[in-house]
Amino acid sequence: MTTTDSPPAPAAPVRRRRSSGDTERGFSRTFRWIATGSGALILATLAAVALFLIVRAWPAMTASSAELADAVPRYPDDTSFLAYVGPLVFGTLLAAVLALLMATPVAMGIALFISHYAPRRLAQVLGYLVDLLAAIPSVVYGLWGIAVLAPAVGPVWLWLNEYLGWFPLFAGGASPTARVLATVSVVLAVMILPIITAVSREVFLQTPKLHEEAALALGATRWEMVRTAVLPFGQSGVISAAMLGLGRALGETMAVLMILSPGFLYSFNILQAAQQQTIAAYIALDFPEASGLAVNALIATGLALFVITLAVNMAARAIVARRKEFSGAN
Amino acid sequence: MSADTSTMDSTERTRALLTTAEPRRRRVDRAMTVLIWGAFALAMVPLVSLLWTVLFNGAGRISLEFLSYSMRGIFGGDPSGGIYHAVTGTLIITGWAALVSVPIGILVAIYLVEYGRGALARSVTFFVDVMTGIPSIVAGLFAVSLFTIFFGPGARFGFMGAVALSVLMIPVVVRSCEEMLKLVPNELREASYALGVPKWLTIVRVVLRTSVAGLTTGVLLAVARVIGETAPLLVAVGVTDSINFDAFDGRMMTLPVFIYRQYAQGLATCREGQEGCVADIALQNAWGAALTLIAIVMILNIAGRLVNRWFAPKLR
């Protein structure tokens, strides 16, 4: 582990004027260094993840397309590396965004339900039930998606395809087995519900009582109170909650792997089989059998996923952090 | 007389004002209430459906034999064999992951609560949050990238999976332990300093001792979070049908991976009238293992919450 020197942030310099009152002697000082070192280790780990992925992905990113086509199964002939990753990134984004569009309104509803609508004594227990959704392993979601959800939504997809087929997302031939991106997105939406709910619930609960009462005293109904006082206050919190959910959906592997019938196209036909694939599922599917340059290629796609999720998560966390500073005024 | 009628008028006017059914507003309010209750009900549908399905499909497969045999030498539709190797694998790998993550996680939490200020603390807080969002498969790739540098490209063993899980687990441990340490009132620390106890002993004897129940809860919930992880183990630990207790040598089976592999195996081909052949045995195995896994996760969750409820000292 030669990378531990990477943390970008220098340790906070001990202020000189503290030194007179500095009571740390002997082991206390050592202990401080151990604790601080652990803090730095977090940064080092993240840096190590990035570094090792880059090192191992490098051979694939620099290899010629002929070499890659030789080594990597399903590598399209005569294309650059970007053209190979492109459809995977597209599929990943499409599945995650669809899941987000389905999950966010429902999650906001649940969050409002727990913060402002449910009987107070029940609210905590009901919140715990929603958290249980997060405790269920993704591989079990995959089993459930195939055994229960796919047969249930299959007819719905056929109907959508038949009557709303003019809408680009519903175009193409609908697959009767429903092993399609639409089904995957529904499962992903269920899986990211808890995180979006939890973060939104926290910000909704922080709405100052003063503002809620102000709205009620003006003769607002409960919904109008929510609209005038709670939602504007929680807006940025909900946005970052949704982005955290997006991050989760982007990296989810097993549910996609088990449900989706994969393809490598830039296709919006979410009801049709063999159209899209996500990065995570692609890696999990091919990695156990891969060797040589194929491993590097897979790690390179993993690096792409890492960069995307890192960007999304950092943006979300930055919004949350900024919010904290502003809400200090309350 | 005219005064009377004007009183009557104003009463009626007031009644009209106070009972104004503004039907549109009331309808909107009612509709939103229904929608918001509906959102919660909607979220309960998959939860109930999933738990019921797993229970219904898995309960039939659970038996002493299923829990105490491995899949070694079991082929096709043979309904014998079980998940013992996967359960032990899961416990060993998760145990190692906890062994790595818990000390680091608690130390980082101590750093953030007791020492942290300035740019380093701010960036640690920020990146701990960012780390909670690392996709699990990326953690698996990281472990593979790391270990194959030292042990050659074919290296697959349990500890690799433990490292991958640690990357996922550490931020969770830090977050929950940080919350717990923050709950310890400052008066306790000051009381300890006033007795001349050095800071590190104060942290160990007072802060950690006071919050030990909360820390246990945090650790149990973090274990519950990672014990169901599949993708990183699939790429970093591989699969096997045999029992393996050594996390540093050879592939290991884990429950989540077992579920996936059995599911992926599909139907077995049974000849007409063949004795002891069950066509969908792999799927049954998957459901049985899923029930076992969910039971473990739920026990960890419930234990975590009960520990905190029963053993947490009353701070106020």
Add this chain to the structure above:
Amino acid sequence: MAQRIDVTDVNIYYGDFRAVEGVSMTVDPKSVTAFIGPSGCGKSTFLRTLNRMHEVIPGAYVEGKVELEGVDLYGDDVDPVAVRRNIGMVFQRPNPFPTMSIKDNVLAGVKLNNRKISKSDADDLVESSLRGANLWNEVKDRLDRPGSGLSGGQQQRLCIARAIAVKPQVVLMDEPCSALDPISTLAIEDLIQELKKDYTIVIVTHNMQQAARVSDRTAFFNIAGTGKPGRLIEMNDTATIFSSPAEKATEDYVSGRFG
């Protein structure tokens, strides 16, 4: 527009706890009525029952009758939302909506109705409400700036403007000056004198001088001890309450012997 309030035998409960007991009184239209008394005597709680704002607190409920011009506020066909619309309220701490501009704050109550209001009508209403709250001259050049940028006293007058923009019958004020400096307090007190030409005003205050300065009638609330319910001890013209009260407790309180 101002209307009278008749209260008969009101008891207020928080769950099992009886917070206020047996209050009966009449609040005259176009006058200022002050509620005074030591903290915890239930005067704020009682004020909230006059526009059903206590229902926001879980477990709180009311027995008895509160009538506005003879209409029981707790009648079966009465809509609590309409009650609050017609009986406005100003709170202890100024609470303009932080995400809205000054103008939108004034219009907040009106917009809830979704009544399409033309831009010129809206501008007129903003001006008349802000003038009514003695705030127009101070903010007329920055109506589009956030309301949270104003000083505390200005924010409180903005809240009053917001309350009167919906044209209520009655304005309730729950210690409206307790978070303000003396100069802002004076501005609000002047404003109250202006407002009583058009509205029935009920004000809860800790400050006896303030009650003496602004109110026409004063009601004194007290509790017998902790855990006991609050009661209305006496109510009379303000001058009488402060010069020759009928009850010993009132005299002790207004002369500063306790509370």
